[in-house]
Amino acid sequence: MRILLTGAAGGVGTRLRKLLPPIYPDLVLSDLKTPADLASSEEFIRADLSDLSQVKTLVEGIDGIIHLGGFSVEGSWETILNANIIGTYNLFEAARLAGVKRVVFASSNHAVGFYPRSTTIDTHDLLRPDTRYGVSKAFGEALGAMYAYKHNIGVLAIRIGNVGEKPLDERRLAIWLKTEDLVSLCRIGLEREGLIYEVVYGMSDNKRAWWDNSRALELGYRPTGHSENYADEVLAADAPAGDPIAAFFQGGPFCADEFTGDPATVLKP
Numbered sequence: 001m002r003i004l005l006t007g008a009a010g011g012v013g014t015r016l017r018k019l020l021p022p023i024y025p026d027l028v029l030s031d032l033k034t035p036a037d038l039a040s041s042e043e044f045i046r047a048d049l050s051d052l053s054q055v056k057t058l059v060e061g062i063d064g065i066i067h068l069g070g071f072s073v074e075g076s077w078e079t080i081l082n083a084n085i086i087g088t089y090n091l092f093e094a095a096r097l098a099g100v101k102r103v104v105f106a107s108s109n110h111a112v113g114f115y116p117r118s119t120t121i122d123t124h125d126l127l128r129p130d131t132r133y134g135v136s137k138a139f140g141e142a143l144g145a146m147y148a149y150k151h152n153i154g155v156l157a158i159r160i161g162n163v164g165e166k167p168l169d170e171r172r173l174a175i176w177l178k179t180e181d182l183v184s185l186c187r188i189g190l191e192r193e194g195l196i197y198e199v200v201y202g203m204s205d206n207k208r209a210w211w212d213n214s215r216a217l218e219l220g221y222r223p224t225g226h227s228e229n230y231a232d233e234v235l236a237a238d239a240p241a242g243d244p245i246a247a248f249f250q251g252g253p254f255c256a257d258e259f260t261g262d263p264a265t266v267l268k269p
């Protein structure tokens with residue numbers, strides 16, 4: 001399979017670039033910026049996702065896409081619109097035109113950030129985005145379903161928690177995703193036979209999880225990271241969130257950002 005990785009210069013893309021080549025030797029990297037540490041063995045094509053003609057050229061001859069490219073935190077409407085809404089539309093539309101068979105979409109926990117930490121949710125619970133960024137991920141998931149059912153592209157949306165070497169604070173003990181486990185999820189999205197459209201949570205085997213990830217397990221996911229191994233170290237160093245909105249909701253500071261709601265109405269388990 002010839003696989004395209006968008007967002008290859010970013011934090012997650014840089015990690016995946018180290019693990020994907022043995023699995024997918026025919027790997028094409030893309031981003032707005034050239035990765036600083038690009039090796040001569042790597043194939044890189046610069047493209048702006050918000051420009052359909054560039055994306056059309058980029059996806060020619062591609063079998064499967066891991067779509068990480070975009071604005072990865074809260075931003076102005078114009079920024080989110082161009083990078084994530086138009087960018088993701090262009091990606092799926094170009095994929096359809098080029099006959100791409102699979103797309104793995106990097107969704108986010110911020111598509112469901114406004115659930116209390118005291119609640120366990122699965123992928124049947126309603127979307128509750130906590131930011132314009134989270135709304136763009138909800139849009140990407142919806143777009144993925146449309147392209148899957150209407151245009152025969154197998155789509156896996158991964159609601160990524162937080163990718164890193166280890167969980168960095170108490171919140172991330174619940175949502176941490178080891179890079180190797182993200183690779184396993186990508187492989188399900190690109191290779192699992194019969195996959196039409198699925199949404200899973202991108203987390204490792206975390207004892208303090210807020211998410212029921214049984215659908216991922218049914219699809220064959222076997223996470224190897226255990227955030228609890230880092231719990232003592234993390235909790236000793238972590239300062240509790242000062243803001244009551246950030247402390248209450250799964251989306252943490254993304255929920256508190258620009259919050260003008262009524263705490264008495266929303267702070268209910």
Ligand SMILES: NC(=O)c1ccc[n+]([C@@H]2O[C@H](COP(=O)([O-])OP(=O)(O)OC[C@H]3O[C@@H](n4cnc5c(N)ncnc54)[C@H](O)[C@@H]3O)[C@@H](O)[C@H]2O)c1
Pocket residue numbers: 006007008009010011012013030031032033047048049050067068069070071072073082083087106107108109159160161162163164
């Ligand atoms: N890092 C995490 O733990 C995490 C958690 C949840 C979701 N995600 C999602 O995973 C993906 C990767 O996250 P990351 O942390 O590596 O983000 P990042 O910001 O480090 O990387 C994103 C990359 O996308 C590129 N990009 C932005 N706009 C573009 C455009 N118009 N055209 C082409 N490329 C563009 C940027 O140049 C950047 O290199 C993002 O979609 C993010 O929303 C990440």
